[in-house]
Amino acid sequence: MNESSDWWRGCAIYQVYPRSYQDTTGDGSGDLKGITRRLGHIASLGVDAVWLSPFFKSPMADMGYDVSDYCAVDPMFGTLDDFDAMIAEAHRLGLRIIIDQVLSHSSDRHPWFVESRASRKNPKADWYVWADPKPDGSAPNNWLSIFGGPAWEWDSVRKQYFLHNFLTSQPDLNFHNPQVQDALLAAVKFWLDRGVDGFRLDTVNFYVHDEKLRDNPPLRMSKAAKAVQTNPYEYQNHLHDKTQPENLLFLKRFRALLNKYDNRASVGEVGDGQRSLKTVAAYTSGGDKLNMSYTFDMLGPDFSAAHVKKCITAFETSVTDGWICWAFSNHDVIRHVTRWTRPGASPAATAKYAIALLACLRGSICIYQGEELGLEEADLAFEDLVDPYGIRFWPGFKGRDGCRTPMPWQHDAPAAGFSTGKPWLPVPDTHRSLAVDQQDHAADSVLARYRQVLAFRKGEQPLVKGSIELLASPEDVLLFTREAGNEKLLCAFNFSDETLEAELPGDAVGATAIGFPGADGALNGKSLRLPPMGVFLGRMA
The missing domain is CATH 3.20.20.80 (Glycosidases)
Structure with missing residues (x-):
């Protein structure tokens, strides 16, 4: 290993x-x-x-x-x-x-959530994302669940809504609470x-939501794009319910924990x-x-x-x-x-x-x-x-x-x-x-x-860790190089159902075909001939 x-x-x-x-x-x-x-x-x-x-x-x-x-x-x-x-x-x-x-998020059967929903004043009351309703009793904002419907579920005990980006039985943990982060990192350490x-x-x-609970704006899309959306979640520009800047701070804490162990x-x-x-x-x-x-x-x-x-x-x-x-x-x-x-x-x-x-x-x-x-x-x-996702949208x-x-x-x-x-x-x-x-x-x-x-x-370092450079090619051909140290490979893929010729740049003309499994393309002077769905890998001088 x-x-x-x-x-x-x-x-x-x-x-x-x-x-x-x-x-x-x-x-x-x-x-x-x-x-x-x-x-x-x-x-x-x-x-x-x-x-x-x-x-x-x-x-x-x-x-x-x-x-x-x-x-x-x-x-x-x-x-x-x-x-x-x-x-x-x-x-x-x-x-x-x-x-x-x-x-x-956790299950709603997790002991943390069972305690959190029991009252507004308990040690874990703020471990999940709770919010009061609007004056008319509706959800705190317009956020949607990926699994359908609003991202908020009413709880009759706390008389508040809780956030769930997925199923109602998957309440979101409150990453703005450092105790939540500590508990989750302790679980990560357990497996390390x-x-x-x-x-x-x-x-x-x-992980992190907008603490101000601002509405998401609509996503600008064409009428044709809207017509093909099965899930209304795709109609929003998700600016506030995910990808918040504070997320980076938790990821740094997570990485710091991993760095205490070798090769993780x-x-x-x-x-x-x-x-x-x-x-x-x-x-x-x-x-x-x-x-x-x-x-x-x-x-x-x-x-x-x-x-x-x-x-x-x-x-x-x-x-x-x-x-x-x-x-x-x-x-x-x-x-x-x-x-x-x-x-x-x-x-x-x-x-x-x-x-x-x-x-x-x-x-x-x-x-x-x-x-x-x-x-x-x-x-x-x-x-x-x-x-449940399929059952919901069938x-x-x-x-x-x-x-x-x-x-x-x-x-x-x-x-x-x-x-x-x-x-x-x-x-x-x-x-x-x-x-x-x-x-x-x-x-x-x-x-x-x-x-x-x-x-x-x-066995090929250019493919494992090398750089990549895209080359000019016909519309249905993907042509690029991979390079590491003194080794450079030419990679070509024909996505079409027809045989195509691709002109090669100067330094690729002298490429030599290597034994890439299934490769069936062939060099033809200064061009590369690729059969339908053909592949070529060559070693460049």
Whole structure:
């Protein structure tokens, strides 16, 4: 295992959604022992770290993102001993463990909230965001919940509203209270002492709210843009309910705690609309806050050379001394093979093309479980849904369950080898043919390509930590260089369905093709010939 303090810079992270990875008890839900059992598969991919979505004690209203005890494992996932055993096995295999921290809000069943709502005068009365109603009894302001409706819920005991940016059962903690910050940092220390290597900070820009509770202004958008919005949350310019300057002060406290331990790291989830990369810049600059952040810029439907160029340019312009973690899929969005595969095209080809691109971008990278199999989004019936977000906005939005279905391990086993019982979400028949046992020894499988690409990337310093420079190219071609020390690579991607020629700049004409897995482009004098969805990597003199 790399013992460098900057191991996170350019690392590859594999995200595990514990409830859907491997069930060892037959109750239909994955558990920590199941993750331990499958760490060999993760290690075989050549990644550096494993990010675990929440496994803490929780009523599971939002699948564990509503924590009722920050220092306990929920019984459905196992015990603290199971967690310790998982850490030990991961470290034996050379894998680091990164755990989710849901600090912006807790469950309404957390003892802190139970005490806070009991009265306006108790030791934790100010631990959550409470506010009096307007004279007419309505909510304190116009803030909206991402999960639908107002971001305020009336409490009949305190006779006040409390803030919730997500479900009503997920009240927001009051970060303006230093005691709240102290308590949350104590929980972080608990897991540091147990040997975790890092933290993924959920909704990291939601921690602090505007103390004056000012209304959010409307977001200026075209009529066409408004017509496609399923969620009214998108109609506001969220100036006051998140991304407040005081957030930086807490992140500095968080980083100071991490710095007391060797080789620990943090990655933040930034959801801030068009300001996301500016927020990443603020949150990762200076070496005293987050190590890196990821955004939703590459988690949407747009998959084009122009869009990727725009994302790279924005990052390189905004984030001068910070670091980004790119992801194409995660537990909150439609799987990218479904989002990006064109009608009539091969999902497997899309998956192979996407991992080649991801591996070449400047930054760290995150891979979501099942992505290495080329899994498509599961199409679930309404009666199978568990996600409250999807249930709330059905049928305009089907929610997140389609990307959270169980991992298929064995094509001919019950629940595809995930569980001996009824799985908490159905396993699509289309996923069985893509199971690990079907791809494990197939030379041309998506799984094989992931292993090949990640191994190649790890051996090339320009791809891990090098700089990036975009080059002029045809509309559907993405052309850039990666450089570290005396090594310089030329990277080219054709996003179109047609063969294209790209003229090369002078110093790239003499590039020599290298054995990048799946690369099928070819040098043709002073130009580069790329077949449809073609890839080329060359070493420059």
